[in-house]
Structures are given as C-alpha cells and as structure tokens.
Amino acid sequence: MTSCTETTISGGGQDSGKPNPQFTVLAQSDIRQDTIEDFLASHADGDFLALIGSKSSVVTLEMTHKNTFSAPFSYILADFECSAVDPRPLDVLANQVNLESIYESCNVLEAQALALEPVYTSVCSAAVPPAKLRAVKKANGLLPNGNLLLASLNTRGSIIFMSKPSEYPGWSLLESLNVAVILRDNLLPPMKSSKINNFQKYQAFMDRAWITMFAWLTSQDQGHALVLGTANGSLWLLSLSSDVQTLREHKVLETSLDRICFLQAFEDLLLVGDVKGTIRLYRVSTSNESCLVLVKELWSKADRMGLQRGVITRCPERGCYYITCCKAAHLLTWCMQVSGENEEWLETRLYVGGMKITGLSALGHNSYVVGNISKNLHRIQISHEGQEFSLKKQSIPMDMLENFEVLDLSYSLNGNLLTVFLNRNKEYMNSHLWQRSQIVVQVGKLQDENxxxxxxxxxxxxxxxxxxxxxxxxxxxxxxxxxxxxxxxxxxxxxxxxxxxxxxxxxxxxxxxxxxxxxxxxxxxxxxxxxxxxxxxxxxxxxxxxxxxxxxxxxxxxxxxxxxxxxxxxxxxxxxxxxxxxxxxxxxxxxxxxxxxxxxxxxxxxxxxxxxxxxxxxxxxxxxxxxxxxxxxxxxxxxxxxRCCVSYLEISLSLERRYCTLCDRQILMELENLQELYEHNDSQQITCPFCHGSFTEELLNA
Structure with a gap:
C-alpha cells in the first residue's frame, strides 16, 4: 500500500490572486428534458454530449462548424425515441420465484426495500413506473461503416445500441447483441430458483444480473470493449466485435463493492463508485486473469453519497495523473504518478461552497470549472509544487445564475468553448407547463483572448x-x-x-x-x-x-x-x-x-x-x-x-463517392492514385485543398 499525504483547504477555498474570468455567451438554445438531473450530461468528451434528463428519448449534442446566421447554435441535436424499445430483462428471473411467499417472509425493512424497487416487483405490479435513463455513452471507436456507436442504459438494466452518421440529426436502433440477456442467460452460473425463499436470496439472485452502470474502454484491436457494473458490485469486461454482433471474450471481477453507480475510463484507468460512497481506482491489465487490478481505494467511508462525477487527467509536465471527484459540495483530488508503483500519493480537498456541486468539467490537465447552487461558476486550479498539493478557487460571475441553476457544464475538446446547462429555479419563471421541462443551453468563452x-x-x-x-x-x-x-x-x-x-x-x-x-x-x-x-x-x-x-x-x-x-x-x-x-x-x-x-x-x-x-x-x-x-x-x-478537387481529373459516375466532411467537395475513389501526387505517399493523409477537412466515403443506396 502506498502512503498518502493530504493538504486540506478549509472554508470556501483560496482565491488564486488572478483577475476573475468572465463568461461571454456566444449562442443559446433550449432543449426539452423531462426530469431535472444534476450532472445532466452522462457523456461529455468535449465535442459530443449525451443527456439523461428525458424518460422517453435519448438526446445528444454534436459540435458542428456548420452553424448559420439563422441558427448560430454550435451543436447538432439528435434524438432517439426509447419508448418503442421497452425491454425488462430481469422479469424473466422474477417470474421464476414465488414473490408472494418472499414478501410474506420479509421483515419491515426488507418489505420496504422489496416494494420500493420496481426491478424486483414489476412482474406483479399493476402499474410499473416508467424506466429512466441511467447512462448514455458514445463508443471510442466507429462501426465498420463509419457510423457513430452509442449505448444507453436504463434503470431496468437494459442496454440498447444506436448508430448514426456524423452530424446526422437522428439515431437509429442497431440490431445487435443483447448484452443484458447474454449476461443473464450465458455468462452467469445457474442458480436454482426453488431454493430462493427469502429476500436476501432473491436480492442476490436479481442483483448479479442487474446492470447498473457501464463504460466504454479503448479496445486494443478492431472491436469494442465494454465494462459493466452490476448491483452486486461485480465488474464485467466484454470484448465485442466491430459490428457489435458477437461477444468475443469476457472477464469478471467480483468485488466487495455495493451497487455500482459510477464508471469512468481514462487510458488504462477505471474509476469506480458504488451507492454507499466508496470510490476505487482500477487499472486495466491484459496480464491479469480478470483484466482489472485494484490500484487504490480512494475513498472508503460509507457516506451514502454515491459518486456522480469524476474526472481523470494526465499532466505531461509532471508525469502524473490527477483524479478529481465530487462529494456533495466538496472536490476531492488525488495525484498518482504514471509509474504507479512505490510512489507517494498526494491528496487534497476543497469546499467549493453551497450545498452541492452540480457540474464539473476539466479545463486542461490541471484545472476545472465547477457549477453549484450559487450565483457564480468557479474555476479550480491545481497547485502542485513538490509535495505541496492544493486546490485554489476563482469565481466566474454569470448573470443568468440569478434566476437559473447549473445542471452541468462541459468544455470543448480544445478548451476554447464552455457549454453550460441551466434550469429555471424561480417559481415565477415556470408559469407555463412547457417551461418546467425546458433546459437552457449556453455556449460561450472564458478566456480573455481576442x-x-x-x-x-x-x-x-x-x-x-x-x-x-x-x-x-x-x-x-x-x-x-x-x-x-x-x-x-x-x-x-x-x-x-x-x-x-x-x-x-x-x-x-x-x-x-x-x-x-x-x-x-x-x-x-x-x-x-x-x-x-x-x-x-x-x-x-x-x-x-x-x-x-x-x-x-x-x-x-x-x-x-x-x-x-x-x-x-x-x-x-x-x-x-x-x-x-x-x-x-x-x-x-x-x-x-x-x-x-x-x-x-x-x-x-x-x-x-x-x-x-x-x-x-x-x-x-x-x-x-x-x-x-x-x-x-x-x-x-x-x-x-x-472534377476531383485534388487532381482535377474527371470523376466517373458511380454509386460511391468520396467527399470532404466539411465542404462536400469530391475526390477520386482511388486514394492510392492520389497519394502519387504527394511526397510522403505512404503516410500522407490527404486533406481538402480548400477547407483542410478530411475525406470520407459514402455508398449511395438505390
């Protein structure tokens, strides 16, 4: 076990001494979301956001440069109606036991836990509450046809896959592997349902097949890698084919964690949190039998505050990782050397202010922007000099926060645009019913640069x-x-x-x-x-x-x-x-x-x-x-x-075309011929001579 030092900043944190940055709004739009969720963006990788505030549909925002004067908002909205896809994979298990007998054998607390969890009792309920989105995340890789791959998980433990071309305003259901059914029927060892006669056994029977969180990992081959967290604390690593039709390999790690509520992958690291509040850091290792090795238990106190947002960044100058997590109104930050072994850990925490943090995004490898229930955003800077490790806070005034609260925020891929999700928090501003489910999205800048x-x-x-x-x-x-x-x-x-x-x-x-x-x-x-x-x-x-x-x-x-x-x-x-x-x-x-x-x-x-x-x-x-x-x-x-915009030779008529992803200008399909016009023809990536965009291939369907 490595040693750990801690430097705590109490109170409201320290001001960094620099002038407070200003948030300048460049564009604004509205999005409908049924429920008001803190950390609204389940997936935020800079230029792609996926929201979980709707009961009936998946909503994503994809950064585009094709915004116009009449529609200056810099995102393309795409959605998928989930109400048509309503699987309940755990009902098959619930139907195998005598729920009435189990309920009669429960004590008061067990009966309450059984009755309040729809997953346990949906098969005998007259009106089952609608499922809610638990997580929506985009895969790191693309499908073989070049389309984006998206997965969504609902509160019933069902995962569905969707796909769409880049910058297309709608997702389509991908007929693929049913992960929840494969886990339930093929990967888990059988249990005799006749021996399940009390609540503890029934809960264990259901929880081992109940997927409560997932994350995409970076695959080492042409396929996709998925890690699942279940209600009994198990972690499953699934290796899927490139078209998500076949399960190629699986590994499982049984842990002492409770119900998994958070998974975040960065490089070969995996940040894991459960509903009791425990936070652990694992490393993905191909040499280990389960592929997951525990690096450190970052937080062991069972405070019942399940992790909602955690961010891992890598500092190239210091050769270390910074792991930052939200706990109520506190930021907890750890520093781990990239080498990992026999290195001293540094730890610090900061009380940001208010009752809770509602949004967190990395500005760079050593700074963050934080939203909470206050009239300001906050920029958090890591101060790391030798063994001195601390966090410093700057307030960012934002006029909108007088009548709105922050639901989440996200920085763009290159750190020049900040997207803020806001909700009306004054009763007089919700005079119309449609306003109660309307989220305001603002895109702007923090830097003081022209x-x-x-x-x-x-x-x-x-x-x-x-x-x-x-x-x-x-x-x-x-x-x-x-x-x-x-x-x-x-x-x-x-x-x-x-x-x-x-x-x-x-x-x-x-x-x-x-x-x-x-x-x-x-x-x-x-x-x-x-x-x-x-x-x-x-x-x-x-x-x-x-x-x-x-x-x-x-x-x-x-x-x-x-x-x-x-x-x-x-x-x-x-x-x-x-x-x-x-x-x-x-x-x-x-x-x-x-x-x-x-x-x-x-x-x-x-x-x-x-x-x-x-x-x-x-x-x-x-x-x-x-x-x-x-x-x-x-x-x-x-x-x-x-004419080809690279060689200016005539392009023959075909059902296929290769075109620029930004300006749609066409080039020849024969890339190997065009490579002959460039000096480093083996490694040269051909870009558009006009806009410098990349080229993609399209097959025109009859």
Missing amino acids: AEETLARLAKKLEFNEPINPYTDYLAELRMKIFSQKELQTYLNFSPLDSFQFAEDATDSQLLKLKIKYHVLQAIAHLHSNFLELTEHARKFLDEMELLLAMLVTTHIRLRLQFLRTLSKLTPFQEEAAKSMFKEAFRLINKLKSDFNENHPLKCTTNAFVEHISTHLEILHLKLGGGNPPKNMDPESEMPGI
Missing part, C-alpha cells in the same frame, strides 16, 4: 498532413462570433488578400494560412448575404471569395507540380493529373482577368496575383517538359464533368 489570438492559436496547432476536423470548436467559435458581430472588425481585417506574397515556390504554411482565411471569409460572406442580399456591399465579399478560391487552387496545384518536378519519371496517372491541373490553373487565371475589370476594387490585387502566378506556372510547365502552356483556356467554360 479573435486574432484565437486564430493564431489555431494556425499554430494545424499540421499540413492532419485535417482540421479535431478543431471543430475553433471553427464553431469563429462563426458564432462573426454571426453575433463580436469583434467583427478584427475578422474583417484578418489576413487581407493583398498581404499574401506568392514566391516562386509555394509552401505548405502559405496554403494553411489561405485555408484559415477561407473559413473566416466564408462566415463573413454568409453573414452579409443575410443582411445585404444582392447589394453592392455583399458583392464585395463574394468577389473576395472568388479571388481567394483562385489563390487556394493555384497554390495547391503548384505544390503538387513542384513535387512532380522532382521525380525522374512520372507515372501515367501523374502525367494525366499534371495536364488537368495546368488546364484548371490557367482557366482560373483567364477567368480572373475577365471578371475583375479596370474599375473593380480588387483589380490591383488581382493583377499582382495573376502576374506572379502566371510566371510561376509557366516555369513549372517548362520544367515538367510540357512545352507551351495552355494559356488560351476559355474562362467561361469549366472542364466537363465532376
């Missing part, structure tokens, strides 16, 4: 061979700020087109800057098209977009041609692609000359761009042995057919 700093941070994170998709929250913030006209002038002044200098050799960094400019200008053009449709001012941004697209295309083409120039011999595909790219580049140049006449405001910028690019393309054409360049392309006649 738009220019945010864009610079995005540019620093982007890599040429990695798509921009993991930074959806940056794009969503950009669009929300522009649509709400916050710092609009900063975005208007960002990277003007005449500031781009086109040297003889194009560079990856310049293409990335043009792509960021594309996202900014696209949002600005969309804003003005809603305000000033068909006016001269709106036309200005459309003209800028036309010129920017030409800059993007020609820079991408030059990069591909510069690589081909270094090869001693071209393949047939490379030769054909080079010809098509030259044709498209010169067609765009001729179109710019035609569209931007002498009186056009962008004439000077366009002339300078055309002059430089024409010269560079002619040099490339000569070096590739192409003879005279195709300068006389008709600017009004685009090349026939649908």
Whole structure:
C-alpha cells in the first residue's frame, strides 16, 4: 500500500490572486428534458454530449462548424425515441420465484426495500413506473461503416445500441447483441430458483444480473470493449466485435463493492463508485486473469453519497495523473504518478461552497470549472509544487445564475468553448407547463483572448498532413462570433488578400494560412448575404471569395507540380493529373482577368496575383517538359464533368463517392492514385485543398 499525504483547504477555498474570468455567451438554445438531473450530461468528451434528463428519448449534442446566421447554435441535436424499445430483462428471473411467499417472509425493512424497487416487483405490479435513463455513452471507436456507436442504459438494466452518421440529426436502433440477456442467460452460473425463499436470496439472485452502470474502454484491436457494473458490485469486461454482433471474450471481477453507480475510463484507468460512497481506482491489465487490478481505494467511508462525477487527467509536465471527484459540495483530488508503483500519493480537498456541486468539467490537465447552487461558476486550479498539493478557487460571475441553476457544464475538446446547462429555479419563471421541462443551453468563452489570438492559436496547432476536423470548436467559435458581430472588425481585417506574397515556390504554411482565411471569409460572406442580399456591399465579399478560391487552387496545384518536378519519371496517372491541373490553373487565371475589370476594387490585387502566378506556372510547365502552356483556356467554360478537387481529373459516375466532411467537395475513389501526387505517399493523409477537412466515403443506396 502506498502512503498518502493530504493538504486540506478549509472554508470556501483560496482565491488564486488572478483577475476573475468572465463568461461571454456566444449562442443559446433550449432543449426539452423531462426530469431535472444534476450532472445532466452522462457523456461529455468535449465535442459530443449525451443527456439523461428525458424518460422517453435519448438526446445528444454534436459540435458542428456548420452553424448559420439563422441558427448560430454550435451543436447538432439528435434524438432517439426509447419508448418503442421497452425491454425488462430481469422479469424473466422474477417470474421464476414465488414473490408472494418472499414478501410474506420479509421483515419491515426488507418489505420496504422489496416494494420500493420496481426491478424486483414489476412482474406483479399493476402499474410499473416508467424506466429512466441511467447512462448514455458514445463508443471510442466507429462501426465498420463509419457510423457513430452509442449505448444507453436504463434503470431496468437494459442496454440498447444506436448508430448514426456524423452530424446526422437522428439515431437509429442497431440490431445487435443483447448484452443484458447474454449476461443473464450465458455468462452467469445457474442458480436454482426453488431454493430462493427469502429476500436476501432473491436480492442476490436479481442483483448479479442487474446492470447498473457501464463504460466504454479503448479496445486494443478492431472491436469494442465494454465494462459493466452490476448491483452486486461485480465488474464485467466484454470484448465485442466491430459490428457489435458477437461477444468475443469476457472477464469478471467480483468485488466487495455495493451497487455500482459510477464508471469512468481514462487510458488504462477505471474509476469506480458504488451507492454507499466508496470510490476505487482500477487499472486495466491484459496480464491479469480478470483484466482489472485494484490500484487504490480512494475513498472508503460509507457516506451514502454515491459518486456522480469524476474526472481523470494526465499532466505531461509532471508525469502524473490527477483524479478529481465530487462529494456533495466538496472536490476531492488525488495525484498518482504514471509509474504507479512505490510512489507517494498526494491528496487534497476543497469546499467549493453551497450545498452541492452540480457540474464539473476539466479545463486542461490541471484545472476545472465547477457549477453549484450559487450565483457564480468557479474555476479550480491545481497547485502542485513538490509535495505541496492544493486546490485554489476563482469565481466566474454569470448573470443568468440569478434566476437559473447549473445542471452541468462541459468544455470543448480544445478548451476554447464552455457549454453550460441551466434550469429555471424561480417559481415565477415556470408559469407555463412547457417551461418546467425546458433546459437552457449556453455556449460561450472564458478566456480573455481576442479573435486574432484565437486564430493564431489555431494556425499554430494545424499540421499540413492532419485535417482540421479535431478543431471543430475553433471553427464553431469563429462563426458564432462573426454571426453575433463580436469583434467583427478584427475578422474583417484578418489576413487581407493583398498581404499574401506568392514566391516562386509555394509552401505548405502559405496554403494553411489561405485555408484559415477561407473559413473566416466564408462566415463573413454568409453573414452579409443575410443582411445585404444582392447589394453592392455583399458583392464585395463574394468577389473576395472568388479571388481567394483562385489563390487556394493555384497554390495547391503548384505544390503538387513542384513535387512532380522532382521525380525522374512520372507515372501515367501523374502525367494525366499534371495536364488537368495546368488546364484548371490557367482557366482560373483567364477567368480572373475577365471578371475583375479596370474599375473593380480588387483589380490591383488581382493583377499582382495573376502576374506572379502566371510566371510561376509557366516555369513549372517548362520544367515538367510540357512545352507551351495552355494559356488560351476559355474562362467561361469549366472542364466537363465532376472534377476531383485534388487532381482535377474527371470523376466517373458511380454509386460511391468520396467527399470532404466539411465542404462536400469530391475526390477520386482511388486514394492510392492520389497519394502519387504527394511526397510522403505512404503516410500522407490527404486533406481538402480548400477547407483542410478530411475525406470520407459514402455508398449511395438505390
């Protein structure tokens, strides 16, 4: 057993000494939830949230950058009606015993426990209370067809699987393995129901098959890994096939815990809590027979406060894990070294204030944002210097909390957006029945940084061979700020087109800057098209977009041609692609000359761009042995057919298509051919030349 030191901050905590951050709301929406639950988001991984406040439907929120001026909210809402799927897997067990005889043999406390638990008595109840959602969580991996995989657990112990394509507004039931039935009928050893003649035996008979919590683990192969917690304290590890149709392997760990109420996985760690209040930390180990090894019992006091939210983060600078849990109005935090063995644990706690904490989310590896029943949010900072380990608190003023209470909150994947779930807590604000089940969702920022700093941070994170998709929250913030006209002038002044200098050799960094400019200008053009449709001012941004697209295309083409120039011999595909790219580049140049006449405001910028690019393309054409360049392309006649936006070769008609997940532009299905246009063709991930999005494949159903 490792030793543990503790540093306690009593009272209301200490202020960190820094100015209090402000919460700036960028967008707001309403969501219907039947019941008011603390820690409303059962699953919150930054850009995907799953809520458990509805009795009849699963509701999820998926971060998107496709928000519009008329609908600026940065999430796509998707739901699934659960009322049509109402299994009660434990009824099969209850029907095997004589409940009337068991009830008559109960003492007062046992009779109360039996009568108050619908799972035990639903088979003989005239009106069974409706099931409630217990947990909804998204799998770490995707299904073989690329769809998202979601699982939900209700209070009756039934797990169902759902799937949907990314950013689609509805879930569909996935015909898959019935986990509850498999556990009940195949994995558990048989028990003779004839010997079950009292409440203790009946409770043990039911609890071992009653799934009360689950979590997804990171699978080491192409399948999915699921850990189940049951009412008798057992932990089951299930290895499922990639399509969730087959159980490949299972392991079980019998523990001394009571009914499992919390499971949270992070890397190879598993945080477990039961209804008595015990908290344990396990490590997933393939070398162990049960695959789970107890690391430490973090909290052993049976305070009857079952864990509702726990967060594990990893600090790369100190090489340690921080484990933070909520207990009423207290935060409990432990520090564990990554090596784990023979290392001293550090522990601290902080009284946040009020009666209870209702929301907790990690801001980074060493800070959190906390919501409770007060007029402020709170930012909690871990102070870790040697063996000195403590928590410090800052208040975050929020005007809405005068009449609302926090139900949960979540930080986006890259830490630049905060989503807060609020509920009306004043009786006069619930004058209408629909208001009692309406949750207000606000998306905003805490950082004191301007738009220019945010864009610079995005540019620093982007890599040429990695798509921009993991930074959806940056794009969503950009669009929300522009649509709400916050710092609009900063975005208007960002990277003007005449500031781009086109040297003889194009560079990856310049293409990335043009792509960021594309996202900014696209949002600005969309804003003005809603305000000033068909006016001269709106036309200005459309003209800028036309010129920017030409800059993007020609820079991408030059990069591909510069690589081909270094090869001693071209393949047939490379030769054909080079010809098509030259044709498209010169067609765009001729179109710019035609569209931007002498009186056009962008004439000077366009002339300078055309002059430089024409010269560079002619040099490339000569070096590739192409003879005279195709300068006389008709600017009004685009090349026939649908063209690949990478190679500009024609795409043949097919029931399949490969397209950009952000802007829908298409490329050839033959990725191995397109890889020939890139230097590191074995490891190169092809991204969209316009928006830097990733590509996905779609089969069109007849």
